Amino acid sequence: xxxxxxxxxxxxxxxxxxxxxxxxxxxxxxxxxxxxxxxxxxxxxxxxxxxxxxxxxxxxxxxxxxxxxxxxxxxxxxxxxxxxxxxxxxxxxxxxxxxxxxxxxxxxxxxxxxxxxxxxxxxxxxxxxxxxxxxxxxxxxxxxxxxxxxxxxxxxxxxxxxxxxxxxxxxxxxxxxxxxxxxxxxxxxxxxxxxxxxxxxxxxxxxxxxxxxxxxxxxxxxxxxxxxxxxxxxxxxxxxxxxxxxxxxxxxxxxxxxxxxxxxxxxxxxxxxxxxxxxxxxxxxxxxxxxxxxxxxxxxxxxxxxxxxxxxxxxxxxxxxxxxxxxxxxxxxxxxxxxxxxxxxxxxxxxxxxxxxxxxxxxxxxxxxxxxxxxxxxxxxxxxxxxxxxxxxxxxxxxxxxxxxxxxxxxxxxxxxxxxxxxxxxxxxxxxxxxxxxxxxxxxxxxxxxxxxxxxxxxxxxxxxxxxxxxxxxxxxxxxxxxxxxxxxxxxxxxxxxxxxxxxxxxxxxxxxxxxxxxxxxxxxxxxxxxxxxxxxxxxxxxxxxxxxxxxxxxxxxxxxxxxxxxxxxxxxxxxxxxxxxxxxxxxxx
Numbered sequence: 235x236x237x238x239x240x241x242x243x244x245x246x247x248x249x250x251x252x253x254x255x256x257x258x259x260x261x262x263x264x265x266x267x268x269x270x271x272x273x274x275x276x277x278x279x280x281x282x283x284x285x286x287x288x289x290x291x292x293x294x295x296x297x298x299x300x301x302x303x304x305x306x307x308x309x310x311x312x313x314x315x316x317x318x319x320x321x322x323x324x325x326x327x328x329x330x331x332x333x334x335x336x337x338x339x340x341x342x343x344x345x346x347x348x349x350x351x352x353x354x355x356x357x358x359x360x361x362x363x364x365x366x367x368x369x370x371x372x373x374x375x376x377x378x379x380x381x382x383x384x385x386x387x388x389x390x391x392x393x394x395x396x397x398x399x400x401x402x403x404x405x406x407x408x409x410x411x412x413x414x415x416x417x418x419x420x421x422x423x424x425x426x427x428x429x430x431x432x433x434x435x436x437x438x439x440x441x442x443x444x445x446x447x448x449x450x451x452x453x454x455x456x457x458x459x460x461x462x463x464x465x466x467x468x469x470x471x472x473x474x475x476x477x478x479x480x481x482x483x484x485x486x487x488x489x490x491x492x493x494x495x496x497x498x499x500x501x502x503x504x505x506x507x508x509x510x511x512x513x514x515x516x517x518x519x520x521x522x523x524x525x526x527x528x529x530x531x532x533x534x535x536x537x538x539x540x541x542x543x544x545x546x547x548x549x550x551x552x553x554x555x556x557x558x559x560x561x562x563x564x565x566x567x568x569x570x571x572x573x574x575x576x577x578x579x580x581x582x583x584x585x586x587x588x589x590x591x592x593x594x595x596x597x598x599x600x601x602x603x604x605x606x607x608x609x610x611x612x613x614x615x616x617x618x619x620x621x622x623x624x625x626x627x628x629x630x631x632x633x634x635x636x637x638x639x640x641x642x643x644x645x646x647x648x649x650x651x652x653x654x655x656x657x658x659x660x661x662x663x664x665x666x667x668x669x670x671x672x673x674x675x676x677x678x679x680x681x682x683x684x685x686x687x688x689x690x691x692x693x694x695x696x697x698x699x700x701x702x703x704x705x706x707x708x709x710x711x712x713x714x715x716x717x718x719x720x721x722x723x724x725x726x727x728x729x730x731x732x733x734x735x736x737x738x739x740x741x742x743x744x745x746x747x748x749x750x751x752x753x754x755x756x757x758x759x760x761x762x763x764x765x766x767x768x769x770x771x772x773x774x775x776x777x778x779x780x781x782x783x784x785x786x787x788x789x790x791x792x793x794x795x796x797x798x799x800x801x802x803x804x805x806x807x808x809x810x811x812x813x814x815x816x817x818x819x820x821x822x823x824x
Contacts, residue, residue, distance in 0.1 A: 236307065237305075237330075238397045238446040239264070239265040239307070240571070241264070241712050243302045244258050244261045244301070245261075246283050246284075246292060246502075246676075247300070247779065249749050250296055252352045257297070258287060259282050259469075259470035259471050260301075261471065262472070263284075263472070264431070265412070265448060266446045268446065268447075270449055270462050271446075271461060272451065272460065272465070273285075273493040274451060274452060275452065275468060277468070277711075278469070279467040280470040281467055281659050282419075285448060288803070289317060289327060297397050299316060306326065306330060306331070309545060313384070325359075328358070329359050332406075332408070332416070333407060342394060345390075348391060348399075349368070351642070352371045352375075352686055356370055356371065356405050359409075359410045371387060371405070371409075372484055375387065377405070377408070377439070377636055378402075378408070379400040380405070386630060387808035390563060391623060396424055397428035397602070400421070400424065401435070404420075404436070408439060408443075411443055413590045414447075415554070416450070418450045419450055419451055421451070425766040426812075427807060428485070430810040433812075436812050447460075447565075452739040454479070454814055455497060455812030455813060456812040459814075461478050462478065464476060466487065468487075473489050474489070474748065482819055483819075485529070488514035492511070492513040495508035495509075495512070499769075502533070502537050506752075512525065524703070525591055543793075547776070549592050550594045551591055553593075555590060555623070556623070556727070557589065558625040558729060559587055559588050559613065560588060560622055560623040562612065562624065563581070563620045564582050564605075564609070564612045564618075566580045567662070568580045569735060581784045582609075582784055583605045583612060583784050584607060584784035585785065586785065586786055587620075588779060592727075595775050596761070596762050596763070596777050596778070597763050597774060598763065598764045598779050599765060599779070600807075601766060601807075602766065604783060605784040607732055611728045611732075612624070616648070620688070639784055644676075644724040644779070645724075645727050646726060646728045646729075646730075647724065648729070650719050651734065654710070656717060657717065661813070662703060664707075666720055667690060667723050668683055671683045674724055676725075688701065688704060690719040690723060694715040694722075695745070696712065696720045710739075711745065711746060718746070722757075728760045728762075729759060730761070732764045733766070734769060736766065743770070749773060763775060768796070768807050769810060769811055772796050775792040776791070777790060778791070782803050787801050787816050
């Protein structure tokens, strides 16, 4: 089979004042026409740097491609992209090789309409007039199944949903019919239903245009649905490569085994999730030592028995509720008259009622826009309710002023979705954790508080010497641990976790979920765990609420809802989960 893109012995290095890192270290990958290669690995494994190297988008300084060849075979003559001038390389970008970036909000320009941004790419590469280019944009928007293409054409990025922004990015990437499409984590923060639609869309576009796709992700479930071959990267190197079925049915490298085991299983409930460290460790010289355990062996040792499940259920639900939500409504004004009077409303939370019991984890799941985050924020009065009651420890707090709520803030906390935007970049992480203790006058002196911060950092798997570092010096998983430490600083009883693991690697996600469960067991926390990922919610939760358009669609035991969904909406959410089952992969290649 004729190769389309041949990456040979690629080395990409980054230099800083203190260190010299080989982010991509002697990587070789071959992509054929009409083939999808999945590249998987944790943050820092070199996946994205490999893709950016192919597009010649490595910022210099601090980065530089120091070795290798990237041979593109899509034109009459094969060409080494690394030997082209920047001017010549521009004719290949977009025309022959296109890229969908991980975060559409940061890769779309906020001051231009979506239509104009795709139009610009078309006019730049295809030399079409504005009228013809606009027709092509609208045709592309229709092809990527955007609702009302004319409206999206005129809309700015902030006016459309995450899934719609990602489709605009796909339309832009597809605008010049590229031979190679590089998709860098294009579905990471999307709902499972939107993710499924995006994956199906990419597959249909691939068949139509016979593209080669390099699909980068940390989610092996997605790879099982989409890819023909898998490349597993770890610390800049390829540690395993093979057909999807071979990798999933018989992984050879301990790192691959760890990645496969990190995903929360849907058919059983575990005490805790396995992580990569359960399958491998590194000695003083950095060599990998395997622990010689199979994925199935380890997972079977961790299964919660029905007796253990019943004991926990009886303990939790024998108590009085900690929180009672009664007929809660949160409405936002969506239209006003000429005189400024409200004429229409968005019913973000629409007559919702439920109880939460001490020590329970209540899962809240649904698509973007279903009202789950608004509900969470309304419960702790970050958003004022329109109507209804919020009864916490027997007190109706729904009409409490901000001043009345302040003493309760110690008891009711929230872990936000994005750890980077919820930490002040100008404050060290030590002072960020200290601040709520100072505000609420916890402990008698500054030194006692400081000592408690050291203890909290150790508790969440960080080190006391990290106290004076800034947020940008940490990985995504570490930043989320810092936010958890800050939440624990006030010793709360009730915590809302709002999509707190949605943007993390599966291995880091497993570590954070295990940490949240350990802390719940140690300190008797009560959680409301909000997520669009039903498999994560099922692992974490005792009971689960499925939300749809501001209302409760279904409520009950997490295991029962997954096994026997009562509504078509819940069934759709379950069906959309990328499961990565061996039998499904066999059917795909049958």
